[in-house]
Amino acid sequence: MTAAVSISAPPAFPLAQRMSRMKASAIREILKVAERPDVLSFAGGLPAPELFPVEAIAQAHAEVFAEEGRAALQYSATEGYGPLREWICAHLAKSGLHAATDQVLITNGSQQGIDLVAKVLLDPGDVVVVENPSYLAALQTFSGYEASFAVVGSDNDGMRVDDLERLLLVVGRRPKLIYLVPNFQNPKGTTLSLERRRELVRFAQKHRILILEDNPYGELRFRGEHLPSLASLDTEDVVINLGTFSKTLAPGLRIGWAVGPRELIRTLTVAKQAADLHTATVSQRATARLLSRFDYDANLEKLRGVYGERCQVMLAALEKHMPAGTRWTHPEGGMFLWVELPRGMSADTLFPLALEKRVAFVPGSPFFAHEPRSEFMRLNYSNRPPELIEEGMRRLGAVIASQQT
Ligand code: PMP
Helix, strand or coil, X not given: CCCCECCCCCCCCCCCHHHHCCCECHHHHHHHHHCCCCCEECCCCCCCHHHCCHXXXXXXXXXXXXXXXXXXCCCCCCCCCHHHHHHHHHHHHXXXXXXXXXXXXXXXHHHHHHXXXXXXXXCCCCEEEEEECCCHHHHHHHHXXXXXXXXXXXXXXXXXXXXXXXXXXXXXXXXXXXXXXXXCCCCCCCCCCHHHHHHHHHHHHHHCCEEEEECCCCCCECCCCCCCCHHHHXXXXXXXXXXXXXXXXXXXXXXXXXXXXXHHHHHHHHHHHHHHCCCCHHHHHHHHHHHHHCCHHHHHHHHHHHHHHHHHHHHHHHHHHCCCCCEECCCCECCEEEEECCCCCCHHHHHHHHHHCCEECEECHHHCCCCCCCCEEEEECCCCCHHHHHHHHHHHHHHHHHCCC
């Protein structure tokens, strides 16, 4: 299996140069086969659908149509719906991130935040510093803007921030952006330590490099202490913080936000206007209405309880079923963990064999910006109940053991 799938252009319609660098997501291709009903898949990055507050969301939509239908169906401001931006400000302030309403831009999920930041910042050839491995769809976005990558390794405490000064010398030019997922990273599930957070912000301030802090999972902590966001540690306007309701309410709402320095948010707003005018008015108003009376914190507690249990079940099942030489991360929150296979084994080779045994994962290679490494796999634990997690790890352990010489 190749790490990524190229887009082939029909000769009659030559595509823009940049599309040759932008790969179709390998994960989407994998999911097509992994989501067969007979396969126990741990490949997707899906929240647990049984935890979506469907009735409360439906009720909020019904009220929006009944009471403010015309406004909800009208065009609206690019910045986003005022009461929703205000709720986000008040909510972020609770965890120490203080921002004014005009420092918040509502986006179509945090994915659009990544895209807009890349669009306003990156010229072809500009350098983006990324973790190795990194969130695949961010790599895809940056590639689409013809960025080049400077990769910095990571360990169980997240990005190797101590390596950044050396990296600057090697790269020889100032990066435009440092992109990272500090909490329960996708794909590894690891979290950036407090010390490294401070060091990273100091580094970015010293060199005047913008940090893009992508934080879709921060509120899904089920173990350990909350750590301050990079944005809350920053005193010199070098951080853009991205958030989303995709993992805490439902991804189908497509509501995320970017919080950052006022001037940059204004520039992102201009870019968003050119992209899609605004995020769906109905969705924004219904979400604002929902949040005005919904117990968001209780909902988070529920999610943390369920995901914490599922993670624990997966860790115990890995312990029980994985052959010696297999290692994995121990997330304190989020939805993923990262498995390192016994020496010499390739997750790409393993994938079709696992499918034969009706279990699926995402091979780790597409998450690497430079040379892909094939000895890793990403497992999602949020989307399956405990008994299926146990059964899935049993099947996976047997496949891995069968490949050991
Ligand atoms: N960033 C990361 C690290 C993610 O894992 C995801 C979702 N898989 C996103 C951004 C995009 O999420 P959304 O656009 O739904 O907010």
